[in-house]
Amino acid sequence: MAIEIRNRLGLADVKSDFRHIAGRKIENIHNELLELEAKGELKVIHITDEHKPIEAETLFGWKKKIPTTKLWHHKSCGQCGNIPGYPVSLLWFMNKFGTEYVDERNQTSCTAWNYHGSATSNPVGLAAVAVRNWHRSYELGLFPLIHCATSFGDYKEMRNLLVENKELRDEVRRIMHKIGRELVIPEEIVHYSEWVHVMRFEIAKLRKYDLSNIITTVHPACHCYKMIPEDCIYDKDIYAGKRTAVSTGVALALGAQVADYSTWYDCCGFGFRHILTEREASRSFVMDRKIRPMVREANSDVCITQDTGCTTTLDKNQWIGKAMGYTEQVPVMADVMFAALVCGADVYKIVQLQWHTTDWRPLCEKIGIDWKKSEEEYNAYLEKLRAGEKPENLYEYA
Amino acid sequence: MEYDENGVSIVSNDFKKEIFEEAKKDFRYEEYVRGCLNCGVCTGGCPPHRFFDFSPRMVLQNCKSNDPALVWGMMDEYVWACFQCFTCAMICPFLNNPGGVIAILREISVRRGFESAKKVLKPYSRVLLKLTAYGNQLSPDMIQPDFFPDWGPHIGYASEDLPLKRKAIPMPTLQVTNLAWDVAPEAMKELYTIFEEAGVFKIIEVVDPSLYEIIQDIVDDVRSE
DSSP: OOEEEEOTTSSOEEEESEEEETTEEEEOHHHHHHHHHHTTSOEEEOOOGGGOOEEEEETTSOEEEEOOSSEEEEOOHHHHHHOTHHHHHHHHHHHHHTOOEEOOSSOOOOOTHHHHTSOOOOHHHHHHHHHHHHHHHHHTTOEEEEOOHHHHHHHHHHHHHHHHOHHHHHHHHHHHHHTTOOOEEESSOEEHHHHHHHTHHHHHTTOOSOOTTOEEEEOOOHHHHTSSGGGSEEOTTSGGGTSBOTTHHHHHHTTOEEOOOTTTTSOOSOTTTHHHHOHHHHHHHIIIIIIHHHHHHHOOSEEEEOSHHHHHHHHHTSGGGGGGTOOOOOOEEEHHHHHHHHTTOOTTTTSOGGGOSSOOHHHHHHHTOOHHHHHHHHHHHHHHHHTTOOOOOSSOOO | OOBOTTSOBOOOHHHHHHHHHHHHHSTTHHHHOOOOOOOOHHHHHOTGGGTSSOOHHHHHHHHHHTOHHHHHTTTTTGGGGOOOOOHHHHHOTTOOOHHHHHHHHHHHHHHTTOHHHHHHHGGGHHHHHHHHHHSOOOOGGGOOTTTOGGGOGGGGGGGTTHHHHHHTSSOGGGOOSSSSSOOOHHHHHHHHHHHHHHTHHHHHHHHOHHHHHHHHHHHHHHHHO
16 A cells, blocks of 8 residues: 655655665565464454544654553553652543553563663563563453553564564464463554653643743653654654654643754663663763753753653753762653643642652742642641551552 | 783684674574665764764674674673664664664673673672562662662652652552562563573573572462462
């Protein structure tokens, strides 16, 4: 099927099934995926009308369906362990919209730390873990929504490797049979930030504060848009379609200013192993290549992220910079946390900014949010919990 | 193990050839190593290149040279400088993937139990333990001021009254302190089978035998529950 591809520079319109780059055709992997399903090689977790999908355009102009309901939350280790307001903000929005979802214990990490950090895994192990988690959502009749960019990048890569390699499929299928599961692959690998992106205009309807004087700078996650880049959302109205649109899109929809800075394309300095054992590299990168340009060039009020490792690295490494004369500071939070904050979610109970290291209070004050009241209420809530009251949860869990 | 003046371990030419052949046999290798213009755009955009003696252009050029000695020269410290951000892969005009090549070389280094890999991975024992034995790796109780003094005084917030603060997170799956989320035992058991069948446990046994024993004890406990 011919797919119209709009030239990003506006020079020409072409029709093509695929793009040629350096003699290699970048095919839309979905066609092969459906062919394998037709042959009975695997099952596909389809996005149906039940998921109320919204279409977005990817790098080459291909369409990507983003399911907006009947979702299975696939967790992020770092978000759950270190930035709890990240998934809580997402679920808070889903409750507002009446989204059908399941957040459950029956899932493992993608284990891609063992891929990019320690190399103590291999493609069979990584692909089998991916399929195991996909199959769990499949058996519940839900579509997997990936919270972590590392999982997102890893799962996109594993999907491609599985589609392209029969030997890998056979090996993973053998392992799945051992654990009573089947070889399933989702029609799309969908990151939570893509859900936020396609829901951005609905989210903006909930806005409680005027953001016209708030300057945001966006840090896009490498494993979102640099790994399998053809599968990432672009929009001709955002950066003229030349940069990924997610996160920037929701900030703009909320009425904030999005400022450019010279090191937009740089990573955060996380480095997987560097953030733990070569921290001088991570912190130097944070201050020299991200925070200082964001503040000096853009006068940023807040850095908006779309991933776990980036949020941690950029937030935690600013304090130590003072020892070397780096006085620039900017609060860091994910797109969905920023959106929740300005849509009236509680600073402490929902957005949970109290876990963040770099001071976010000046941002709240500039927006007009009474964080002190929120702090008092949260402390009172903690005392109630200490006295034995049951926690107020976003959902019931059996 | 002896090392040359560049800190690279000294091994026979046959062994270097064996390692290079192992890399080339990886089914991802051909996808990652294509024609290289030597344009250097990968290195120009490479984040760790700004802080380390590391160049994705050299990674590609060494592979393209077909000289096992040049590839061997990257196997010790060199491959561990990469941030795995894949900036190189995205901007390469020929769709090479130096970051992917690095992943292949690291996996060989770990699988073979090279001393350099053991040294690099030693500080990750706790992360490896959590991830392999329990199914996720960053637990709230790992964020301690002693471990992260450079993250500032506020980091202590995360270690004071932690169980109460975790209970106040309105997601039941997160109301634990020793794991990022409370992984169900059935999920952990399935993960163990995957790790056994895919050879992941074997890799850990090679690179850290003591850690492997601890993990196996936990695996046995969970399986017997």
